[in-house]
Amino acid sequence: MGGTFTAAAAAAALVLVMAGLFGAATANIGDKCSTSADCGAGQWCFDCEPELAGSHCVRSAATNPFQLVNNSLPFNKYAYLTTHNSFAIVGEPSHTGIPRITFDNQEDTVTDQLNNGVRALMLDTYDFKGDVWLCHSSGGKCNDFTAFEPALDTFKEIEAFLSANPSEIVTLILEDYVNAPNGLTNVFNASGLQKYWFPVSKMPQNGQDWPLVSDMVTSNQRLLVFTSARSKQVTEGIAYQWNFMVENNCETLLLSHETLCCSSSLSQVSLL
Numbered sequence: 565m566g567g568t569f570t571a572a573a574a575a576a577a578l579v580l581v582m583a584g585l586f587g588a589a590t591a592n593i594g595d596k597c598s599t600s601a602d603c604g605a606g607q608w609c610f611d612c613e614p615e616l617a618g619s620h621c622v623r624s625a626a627t628n629p630f631q632l633v634n635n636s637l638p639f640n641k642y643a644y645l646t647t648h649n650s651f652a653i654v655g656e657p658s659h660t661g662i663p664r665i666t667f668d669n670q671e672d673t674v675t676d677q678l679n680n681g682v683r684a685l686m687l688d689t690y691d692f693k694g695d696v697w698l699c700h701s702s703g704g705k706c707n708d709f710t711a712f713e714p715a716l717d718t719f720k721e722i723e724a725f726l727s728a729n730p731s732e733i734v735t736l737i738l739e740d741y742v743n744a745p746n747g748l749t750n751v752f753n754a755s756g757l758q759k760y761w762f763p764v765s766k767m768p769q770n771g772q773d774w775p776l777v778s779d780m781v782t783s784n785q786r787l788l789v790f791t792s793a794r795s796k797q798v799t800e801g802i803a804y805q806w807n808f809m810v811e812n813n814c815e816t817l818l819l820s821h822e823t824l825c826c827s828s829s830l831s832q833v834s835l836l
C-alpha cells in the first residue's frame with residue numbers, strides 16, 4: 565500500500581511539475597501569439613501592423629513611475645508614457661454627421677489610456693464650429709471629415725481622471741491651431757481642468773530641476789499644459805513647449821520589445 569501511495573504521489577507531483585513548466589512557457593513581450601491567453605500576465609496579443617507584422621505579446625499597462633521609485637523626486641526625473649494623437653481613436657463615431665477620412669492612431673479611449681498608465685497626451689487643437697475641436701487635419705484647418713470631437717469632451721475625461729486619482733500628474737502637449745482669443749482658456753475653464761493648472765511661473769527657466777512631484781500633488785497643481793503657439797505663453801499663460809522641452813526622434817526604437825504601441829513617428833519628449 566505504502567509503495568503504491570508513494571508512486572501515485574510521485575506521479576501527481578510530476579503532473580504538477582509539468583503543469584508548472586507549461587505555465588512558465590507562456591510567451592513574453594515581443595513573442596508571437598495567437599490569443600492573449602498565450603501571453604504572460606499584464607500582456608495582450610496585438611498585431612502591430614505594419615511595423616511589427618503578425619501578432620505579438622505587448623504590455624497592456626505601463627508601470628507607474630511614482631510607485632516604482634517614490635514621488636519625492638523632481639518631476640523631470642521620471643519617465644512616463646505619452647500617446648501621439650491620443651484623440652485619434654479607432655471607431656470614434658463621427659460628431660459632425662460626415663464620415664471621417666483621416667488617420668487613427670489609438671485603440672483605447674483617452675480614459676482607458678490614462679487608466680493604463682499614459683501620463684502625457686498629444687492633442688491637436690483647432691478652431692471649429694465656433695468652438696475648439698480635436699482634429700487630425702492639415703494646413704491648420706479642421707474639416708467635417710477630419711474632426712474627432714470637441715476638446716471639451718476629452719478635457720472632461722482628463723478632469724475625471726485627475727479627480728479620481730489625486731496623486732497623478734497629467735501633461736498635455738498641444739499642436740495648437742486655435743486662434744480664437746482665449747479659445748483654449750475657455751475650454752479649460754468649462755471642463756473644470758483649470759483648478760489643476762500648474763502655472764508657467766513655477767516652471768524652471770534655465771534647465772533647473774522641476775518642483776518635487778510630492779509638492780505638485782500637495783498643491784494640487786497636477787496638470788501641465790504646453791502649446792506649440794509661442795504667443796500663448798504671454799497671452800493666456802500656457803507654456804510654449806520649446807521653452808521647456810527637447811525632442812529626440814526614436815523611430816529606431818520602434819522594434820524594441822518594450823514598445824507598447826505602433827506609431828510611425830514614435831518619439832521621446834524630455835523636459836529640459
Ligand SMILES: *[C@@H]1O[C@H](CO)[C@@H](O)[C@H](O)[C@H]1NC(C)=O
Pocket residue numbers: 633634635636637
Ligand atoms: C525616493 O527615492 C530616491 C531614489 O531612490 C531616494 O534617493 C530618496 O531617498 C527616496 N525618498 C524617500 C522619501 O523615500
Ligand SMILES: *[C@@H]1O[C@H](CO)[C@@H](O)[C@H](O)[C@H]1NC(C)=O
Pocket residue numbers: 746749750753758
Ligand atoms: C476662467 O475662470 C476663472 C475663475 O473661475 C475666471 O476668473 C476667468 O475669467 C475665466 N476665464 C475665462 C477666459 O473665461
